[in-house]
Each structure stands twice: as C-alpha cells, then as structure tokens.
Amino acid sequence: MTTTDPSTTAHVPRGKRRIGDVVFANSARGSGILILVILAGVAAFLVAQSFDSLTANTANFLTTSEWDANTREAPAFGVLALAFGTVLGAAIALVLATPVAIGIALFIVYYAPRRIAAVLGYLVDLLAAIPSVVYGLWGIGWLVVQLAPFYTWLETYFGWFPLFAGPVSTTGRTMLSAGIVLAVMILPIITAMSRDVFLQVPQSHREAALALGATRWEMIRMAVIPFGRPGIIGGAMLGLGRALGETMAVAMILSPSLVVSWFLLQSGNQTIAAHIALQYPEATGYGVSALIAAGLVLFAITLLVNMAARFVVSRRKEFA
Amino acid sequence: MAKRIDVSGLHVYYGDFLAVEDVSMTIEPRSVTAFIGSSGCGKSTFLRTLNRMHEVTPGARVQGKVLLDDQDVYGSEVDPVAVRREVGMVFQRPNPFPTMSIYDNVIAGAKLNNQRLNKSAADDLVERSLRGANLWEEVKDRLGRPGAGLSGGQQQRLCIARAIAVEPSVLLMDEPCSALDPISTLAIEDLISELKENYTIVIVTHNMQQAARVSDVTAFFNLAGTGKPGKLIEMGETNKIFTKPEKKETENYITGRFG
Amino acid sequence: MSAPTQLSEPIAEDARMAAPNTLSLGGSLPRFTPPVTLAVLLLVSAGALFLLDAWNPAVLVIVTAVAYMVVITLASVIVENSRKAKDRLVTAVVYVCFGIAMVPLVSLLWTVLAEGIVRLDGYFLSVSMNGVTPSMDAGGAYHAVLGTLVITGIAALISVPIGLMTAIYLVEYGRGRLKTAITFFVDVMTGIPSIVAGLFVVALWIMIFGPGETNGLAGAISLSVLMIPVVVRSCEEMLRLVPNELREASYALGVPKWLTVLKVVLPTAIAGITTGIMLALARVIGETAPLILTAGSSAVAINANPVEGQMMSLPVFIYSQVRMGGAINYERAWAAALTLIAIVMLLFFVARLVSRFFAPKAR
Numbered sequence: 047m048t049t050t051d052p053s054t055t056a057h058v059p060r061g062k063r064r065i066g067d068v069v070f071a072n073s074a075r076g077s078g079i080l081i082l083v084i085l086a087g088v089a090a091f092l093v094a095q096s097f098d099s100l101t102a103n104t105a106n107f108l109t110t111s112e113w114d115a116n117t118r119e120a121p122a123f124g125v126l127a128l129a130f131g132t133v134l135g136a137a138i139a140l141v142l143a144t145p146v147a148i149g150i151a152l153f154i155v156y157y158a159p160r161r162i163a164a165v166l167g168y169l170v171d172l173l174a175a176i177p178s179v180v181y182g183l184w185g186i187g188w189l190v191v192q193l194a195p196f197y198t199w200l201e202t203y204f205g206w207f208p209l210f211a212g213p214v215s216t217t218g219r220t221m222l223s224a225g226i227v228l229a230v231m232i233l234p235i236i237t238a239m240s241r242d243v244f245l246q247v248p249q250s251h252r253e254a255a256l257a258l259g260a261t262r263w264e265m266i267r268m269a270v271i272p273f274g275r276p277g278i279i280g281g282a283m284l285g286l287g288r289a290l291g292e293t294m295a296v297a298m299i300l301s302p303s304l305v306v307s308w309f310l311l312q313s314g315n316q317t318i319a320a321h322i323a324l325q326y327p328e329a330t331g332y333g334v335s336a337l338i339a340a341g342l343v344l345f346a347i348t349l350l351v352n353m354a355a356r357f358v359v360s361r362r363k364e365f366a
Numbered sequence: 367m368a369k370r371i372d373v374s375g376l377h378v379y380y381g382d383f384l385a386v387e388d389v390s391m392t393i394e395p396r397s398v399t400a401f402i403g404s405s406g407c408g409k410s411t412f413l414r415t416l417n418r419m420h421e422v423t424p425g426a427r428v429q430g431k432v433l434l435d436d437q438d439v440y441g442s443e444v445d446p447v448a449v450r451r452e453v454g455m456v457f458q459r460p461n462p463f464p465t466m467s468i469y470d471n472v473i474a475g476a477k478l479n480n481q482r483l484n485k486s487a488a489d490d491l492v493e494r495s496l497r498g499a500n501l502w503e504e505v506k507d508r509l510g511r512p513g514a515g516l517s518g519g520q521q522q523r524l525c526i527a528r529a530i531a532v533e534p535s536v537l538l539m540d541e542p543c544s545a546l547d548p549i550s551t552l553a554i555e556d557l558i559s560e561l562k563e564n565y566t567i568v569i570v571t572h573n574m575q576q577a578a579r580v581s582d583v584t585a586f587f588n589l590a591g592t593g594k595p596g597k598l599i600e601m602g603e604t605n606k607i608f609t610k611p612e613k614k615e616t617e618n619y620i621t622g623r624f625g
Numbered sequence: 626m627s628a629p630t631q632l633s634e635p636i637a638e639d640a641r642m643a644a645p646n647t648l649s650l651g652g653s654l655p656r657f658t659p660p661v662t663l664a665v666l667l668l669v670s671a672g673a674l675f676l677l678d679a680w681n682p683a684v685l686v687i688v689t690a691v692a693y694m695v696v697i698t699l700a701s702v703i704v705e706n707s708r709k710a711k712d713r714l715v716t717a718v719v720y721v722c723f724g725i726a727m728v729p730l731v732s733l734l735w736t737v738l739a740e741g742i743v744r745l746d747g748y749f750l751s752v753s754m755n756g757v758t759p760s761m762d763a764g765g766a767y768h769a770v771l772g773t774l775v776i777t778g779i780a781a782l783i784s785v786p787i788g789l790m791t792a793i794y795l796v797e798y799g800r801g802r803l804k805t806a807i808t809f810f811v812d813v814m815t816g817i818p819s820i821v822a823g824l825f826v827v828a829l830w831i832m833i834f835g836p837g838e839t840n841g842l843a844g845a846i847s848l849s850v851l852m853i854p855v856v857v858r859s860c861e862e863m864l865r866l867v868p869n870e871l872r873e874a875s876y877a878l879g880v881p882k883w884l885t886v887l888k889v890v891l892p893t894a895i896a897g898i899t900t901g902i903m904l905a906l907a908r909v910i911g912e913t914a915p916l917i918l919t920a921g922s923s924a925v926a927i928n929a930n931p932v933e934g935q936m937m938s939l940p941v942f943i944y945s946q947v948r949m950g951g952a953i954n955y956e957r958a959w960a961a962a963l964t965l966i967a968i969v970m971l972l973f974f975v976a977r978l979v980s981r982f983f984a985p986k987a988r
Contacts, residue, residue, distance in 0.1 A: 070887070077790035078791045094832075148722075149719045149725075150726050166723070175969055175973060177940055180966060183962050263715040263716070266715075294913045341824040448879065450876060454877060455873075457873060462874075465889075478885070479879070479884065480884065
C-alpha cells in the first residue's frame with residue numbers, strides 16, 4: 047500500500063508553496079549541484095594548471111620517462127615510467143589480495159563459527175580504518191626488514207624467473223614490498239564486497255547443492271562462486287582503483303628511480319602519486335604544473351577503473 | 367465539526383495509467399462509509415485522493431472535483447497541507463513516530479508544525495485525544511514511554527488519537543484493522559461507532575463483516591476488467607447492499623462468487 | 626535445482642546409491658583428526674627446524690601449514706575419497722587466508738603499540754617541534770595534534786552540511802536527470818585519489834592567491850573533497866531506511882514536507898547518520914598526501930590559525946619524521962602513529978556508542 051518512492055512529485059499549485067518548503071528543497075538541490083560544480087572544478091583546474099607546462103614541455107609527455115621540470119627553461123618530462131610503476135604496483139596488489147580476500151570472505155560467511163563470524167568481520171574492517179601513513183611506517187619500519195631475507199632466498203632459487211632476477215635489494219625497499227603493503231590495504235575492500243554478495247546467495251541455491259550430496263566446497267563452487275562472481279570482480283576493481291591512487295605507502299617504502307623495470311626484487315620504479323608527494327615540496331619553475339599534469343593522468347586512469355567497476359557491480363544488481 | 371464530502375467525476379491517474387475512473391458520490395457528515403472491493407480495485411487510491419495524500423506518489427494526479435462542504439479541495443488556491451489538517455488519515459499498519467513518546471505522538475501534529483502549546487493546553491489535548499481514542503486508561507501512567515512499546519492495537523488507537531488531536535472534520539481509515547488481532551479489531555470498531563458522533567468517517571476494509579458491523583453506507587468498487595481502471599459499482603445503505611444489491615457484480619462479491 | 630530443506634537427507638542418500646564409485650559410504654576420518662594432525666605437525670616441524678638450526682616462528686607457521694595441507698589431503702584420499710579430500714584442502718586454504726589477513730593486523734597494531742609507547746607521554750603530547758633540531762632528544766607532536774583537530778574539524782564543518790543536504794535531495798526530492806547525474810558523480814568522487822584532491826586545491830589556490838600559499842584551510846578543503854562523497858553515501862543509505870509510513874503519517878497530520886524531513890525523517894535516522902559521519906571522519910583524519918601539498922610538511926610551531934601559514938598534522942608529522950630517517954625521528958613517528966590510531970579507534974568507539982544511544986527505543 048505504501049511502498050511508494052519517498053521522492054515526491056506533488057502537483058502543488060505553484061502560488062501556494064510554503065517559504066520553508068521552497069528554501070529547504072532548494073538548499074538540498076543546491077548542495078547536490080555544488081557537488082557537480084566541485085567535480086567539474088577538479089577537472090577544470092587541473093587541466094588549466096597543467097596547460098602551461100605541457101605546452102612548454104620539450105619531451106613527449108606520454109612516451110618519455112625523464113623528469114626535468116623544475117626549471118623555466120626548456121623543461122623535459124614524461125609519465126611513461128610513472129604510469130608503468132603505478133599500474134605495476136596496483137597489479138601486484140590485486141594479484142596478491144584478490145584470492146586471499148575471497149578466502150577470507152568465504153571463511154567469514156561459510157566456515158567460521160557463527161557466533162564469532164561478526165567479530166572476525168569487524169577485525170577485517172579494522173584493517174580499512176588504519177591510516178595509510180601508518181601502513182607506510184609499518185612497511186618501512188617492520189615489513190621490509192622481514193622481507194629482505196625472503197627476497198634473497200627468492201632470488202637464489204627463483205632468480206631464473208625474470209620478475210625475480212637480481213641483484214636483489216638489500217634494504218627490501220622494492221616494488222614488491224610496496225605491492226604487498228598495497229595488497230594489505232585493499233584486502234578489506236575486496237573482502238567486504240565479496241562478503242556482501244556471498245551473504246546474498248539465495249539459501250535455496252545452497253540447499254539445492256547440498257541436497258545433491260555436494261561437499262561444502264562443491265556447494266561453494268556450484269552455487270556461491272557463479273552467483274558472486276560479478277560482485278567479486280567489482281570489488282577487485284574498486285580495490286584496484288584504490289591501489290592506483292594510494293600515495294603514502296609507496297612514497298615511504300619504495301626507493302624510487304624513473305625507469306621502466308620488471309625486476310620486482312630490485313630498487314626502482316615509481317608511481318605517479320608517490321612521485322607527486324615526493325617532488326611537490328621541492329618543485330620550482332614548471333615543476334608544480336608538471337606534477338598537476340601527472341595527477342591528471344592518474345585521475346584519468348582511476349576514473350576509468352572506477353567507472354568500469356561501477357558498471358560491473360550495477361549489472362550484478364540488475365541480474366540479482 | 368463534521369463535514370460533507372461531494373465527489374463528482376473523479377479520475378485518478380498514475381502517469382498515463384488511469385487507475386480509478388469517473389467516481390461520483392456524496393458522503394454524509396456524522397456517518398461511517400465503508401469502501402469494499404477486491405484488492406487492486408482502486409478503493410485505497412480513491413480514499414487517498416480525498417485528502418490529497420495520493421500526491422505523495424510520484425506521477426499521481428486527478429481530474430474532477432472533491433468538495434468539502436462546498437469548498438473545492440483541488441482549487442488552485444488550496445494548500446494540500448491545509449487539506450490534510452481538515453481530513454485526517456489512519457493507515458493500515460500502525461505507524462507511531464519511533465523517536466517520540468506516547469505524549470509527544472499525540473500532539474505530533476502541533477509539535478511538527480512548530481506550534482507553541484502551553485503545558486496545560488497540551489496536557490488537556492493529550493488527555494482529550496487519548497480518551498477520544500479509548501486509550502487513556504491504558505497509558506495514562508506511562509505517557510513518557512516510547513509509542514513503539516505499545517501493542518499493535520494500542521499503537522493503532524494511538525495513531526487515531528494522534529489524528530483526532532489535529533481536530534479534523536473527516537477521518538479516513540485505510541484498512542485500520544488488517545494488521546490487528548480480533549480483540550484489538552473489536553476495540554477499534556467500538557471506537558469507530560463512537561467517533562461518528564463527531565466526525566465524518568470513511569473506512570476501507572477487506573473484511574465484509576466489518577463493513578456490515580460498523581458502516582451506515584457501503585460503496586462497492588471493482589475493476590472494469592483486467593488491466594482496466596477501477597470503478598464505483600454501487601453505493602447505498604449498508605443493509606441494502608448486503609441484502610438486496612442492485613447490481614449482479616455486487617451480489618457476486620458479497621456472496622463470495624467472483625465474477 | 627531447488628529442493629525443500631527437509632528433503633535434503635533422503636536425496637543425499639539417493640545420490641550416494643546412484644553413484645557408488647565416487648561416493649563410498651565407507652571410511653571417514655574421525656572428528657578430532659584435523660586438530661590432532663595440526664598439533665602433531667606443529668611439534669614435528671618445530672623439532673625439525675630446531676635440529677636444522679633454522680628456528681624462525683614465521684617459517685615454522687608456513688612449514689606447518691603446508692605440511693598440514695599435504696597430510697590431511699593424503700589421509701582423506703586414502704581413508705575417505707577424493708571429493709572429501711578436496712573439501713578438506715579447501716577448508717585448510719580458507720583458514721590460512723584468514724590467518725594471512727591477521728598477520729598484518731596483529732603485527733601492525735603490536736609494532737605501533739610497542740614502538741609508540743616508548744616516546745608517547747604527556748611531554749610528547751604537550752610540546753611542539755619549535756626550536757628542536759631533527760636529531761635532538763626533545764620535542765613533541767602537540768602542534769600536529771592541534772593541526773589535525775583544526776583541519777579535520779573544518780573539513781567536517783564543510784562536508785557534513787553539503788553531504789547531508791545532498792543525501793536529503795537524493796532521497797526526498799531528487800528525480801530525473803539531475804538525480805541520476807548526482808548519484809553517478811558522487812560515485813566518481815568516491816574514487817578520486819587523495820593526492821588528486823590535494824592537487825585540486827593547489828590548482829585552486831594558485832588561481833586565487835598565487836603559487837606557494839599553504840595553510841590549514843586549503844588542507845581542510847582538500848579533505849572535504851574526499852569526505853563529502855562518503856557522507857553522502859552513508860546518509861543516503863540511512864535516510865532510505867526510514868519507513869515511508871512515517872513520512873505519510875506526518876503528511877496526513879498536515880505537516881509540510883520540509884518539516885516532515887526535518888522533524889520526522891532526520892530524527893529517525895540520526896543514529897545511523899552520526900555513525901556514518903564518525904566513520905567518514907575516521908577515514909579522512911589519517912589522510913596524508915593532500916595535506917603535504919596543501920597545508921605544508923615543514924611546520925614545526927604551534928599554529929591554530931587555519932588561514933595563516935603552514936599547519937602540521939599527525940599524518941604529515943609521521944611522514945616528515947620518517948623522511949628525516951634518524952632513530953629519534955622513527956621514535957617520534959611511532960609515537961605519533963600510536964596517537965593517530967588511538968584517535969581513530971576513539972572515533973570508532975564513539976560511533977558505536979552513538980548508534981546505541983540514539984537508536985529508537987521500544988520501551
């Protein structure tokens with residue numbers, strides 16, 4: 047009877063609207079419009095401020111890797127290595143985090159004793175509440191020290207595999223370390239998303255599988271995973287978006303260099319976000335403008351990934 | 367206090383969809399009028415047009431006239447908010463405000479409208495309304511408690527008290543007993559018979575015994591066919607509708623033969 | 626594919642009879658097998674590592690986990706069947722996944738606590754770094770705590786009204802293209818990298834004040850860009866939870882729409898809204914990157930004026946101390962990290978209290 051949408055379109059005679067109603071409705075509407083203005087402002091200001099340096103740039107912005115922008119004379123800079131490092135770091139994080147996150151979500155929903163499942167879920171959410179700068183501090187102050195011997199071992203036995211080729215960094219401040227910390231940071235995002243879809247799997251689907259004599263794993267494979275796949279993919283892409291834009295963990299852990307390098311155990315590589323944070327305090331000349339241009343590239347990449355993620359998730363809603 | 371309602375040539379639309387077609391009727395003051403009919407036949411929709419509550423639904427609009435003692439409810443200068451103060455409404459499911467006490471729920475109409483009531487006037491209004499809803503004796507010792515703590519039947523009577531505290535002249539009830547047990551239903555039915563001394567009451571019900579018990583006049587609504595709009599089929603003295611209906615459709619419905 | 630619950634047992638029996646080769650009813654491992662196997666393997670691996678002189682708790686856990694997976698799978702294949710073996714293997718893997726997630730959480734909280742407690746005291750919280758050279762055994766984070774409170778406070782003052790009113794628009798008033806556009810772009814805004822939010826304010830400030838102007842207000846605005854979409858989302862969700870019947874009840878009493886929203890809808894949803902705002906605050910209070918760009922990273926003195934000069938904040942304090950790299954700097958960074966985590970946990974705790982306190986009561 048009363049399942050109507052709360053947003054209303056009263057056909058109220060125009061002249062008869064109350065002042066309170068008009069003021070309130072319009073300030074609500076104004077706030078919404080303000081958000082659109084802010085977002086347009088973000089795009090417009092970034093484009094406007096990067097314009098200067100991009101026109102003065104003597105190198106190709108998209109295909110070179112050097113960064114010589116802190117000058118008024120003939121700046122030469124490009125985002126190739128930075129964009130590569132950004133994608134590489136996020137990809138490592140995604141590859142490491144997704145399977146673990148699915149496992150955690152399965153654990154919380156189907157394996158953990160019912161009474162403590164909520165508490166365990168809360169613990170994973172706690173991971174999301176820890177500030178990224180603290181992750182960075184933990185990464186450089188604790189994690190890299192633990193990882194350095196492991197990297198040596200990895201190089202000794204798997205050095206033939208190109209990704210793990212030496213000479214291995216003795217400090218552990220490598221792209222792989224940064225990727226691991228990023229993986230920890232996006233773990234709660236993917237877990238939360240997967241957990242939500244797993245909880246939505248209709249009981250009838252699960253019982254149908256169990257009634258056929260399936261083991262728990264077969265039930266999950268038959269009923270849960272197919273139903274939850276779009277949610278998992280959407281969650282993974284949201285995590286990817288977060289990892290692409292994450293600054294502090296990378297800026298603090300990685301010992302950077304502006305090269306395109308596939309060697310995960312060596313120092314080197316850099317991401318756009320970390321580069322901006324590290325370079326900004328010392329930027330002069332065209333420096334700030336060039337960094338804003340780099341930020342614009344990052345904005346574009348994350349925008350694409352996030353929109354793709356929303357698309358996948360919203361399709362799931364249509365089918366569910 | 368009670369007012370007469372005159373409806374003529376009323377059509378109700380949801381967007382382009384015609385939900386109720388061409389209803390004309392007169393509802394006398396100080397009487398109980400029951401709307402009966404199968405689900406989805408538009409009787410609730412029609413009820414909601416009497417105090418312009420249908421406007422809350424996006425895309426809903428009407429054509430035709432509703433007069434409240436000769437004043438057009440849909441006149442261009444009429445404020446729907448003012449109409450609703452004149453024509454109160456009680457809903458299917460009891461819906462006391464969960465953030466308010468019993469006391470505050472009763473004077474919610476005044477409170478929400480920022481009207482200042484002095485303490486004794488408010489106390490007075492609360493007692494009068496709760497007595498009017500036959501609830502005073504049951505709650506007078508716990509007026510400060512949340513309204514959501516009452517039983518379903520008590521909550522519904524609280525909602526009636528809340529509606530009459532605004533001092534309307536007409537009271538619309540949309541299946542007020544469908545969510546209640548038989549004893550609470552009886553309490554509400556007794557209350558309706560008392561309230562008709564002062565108000566014009568219109569009640570939508572699915573329960574034909576209830577219509578027969580409480581109403582003076584009964585109106586039967588039905589769909590003109592699948593996918594067609596709802597229509598007023600017949601209206602008359604309750605006794606007559608239930609014993610000697612003029613229309614075949616009405617007789618089929620009353621006797622349980624659908625048709 | 627759908628079978629009523631109560632039929633599950635008989636159907637399972639049927640399936641077993643229909644496929645006797647894969648579903649032998651025969652052996653099954655006793656219930657206590659997994660824990661006992663795990664305990665035995667733990668002891669064996671510990672002994673082996675000790676003898677090989679390779680003692681290391683991390684290696685012990687890894688070796689035990691791998692050995693358990695192998696042993697339980699083999700045992701199940703031999704005694705039970707391959708399907709059950711796979712099920713047991715996956716169960717072990719899922720438990721391991723959860724264990725993996727607990728490693729960073731526990732080690733992070735433990736390290737921050739153990740390292741941070743060294744320097745976190747009244748002195749640290751009550752003095753700034755003014756006049757303290759980076760390697761001097763003195764100084765504290767008072768200016769950073771103050772800056773964090775000022776900056777996030779202003780960010781909240783900007784974000785909460787805009788976010789809440791936008792949510793009200795989306796739920797109570799919005800329709801058509803504008804609603805779709807706002808919903809979509811709020812989603813887009815959620816995905817803005819924090820450093821880009823910082824760059825936005827940098828670009829804005831250059832246009833208004835010229836280059837090089839950094840202050841607390843700039844930091845607060847950049848945080849607002851990150852906070853607004855979070856507030857909109859959580860408020861929107863909470864407003865949608867308010868039953869429509871309450872709105873109708875209010876309309877039927879002759880209450881205009883704006884008063885209905887203000888006095889019925891908002892009070893009903895206030896617990897969830899406050900909780901959502903607290904969690905949004907907890908999220909932005911740890912943001913670092915935009916503040917380095919907008920509020921500066923080299924302030925050492927107490928500055929409570931958001932429109933004049935650089936303003937330090939706890940996250941940026943941690944970062945800049947780490948950049949200096951000395952042992953004393955790390956001590957300060959850990960202490961500041963502990964302070965920051967304590968503030969975040971406090972916000973979480975208050976959020977829970979608030980939601981319990983404000984929730985509509987039934988008796």
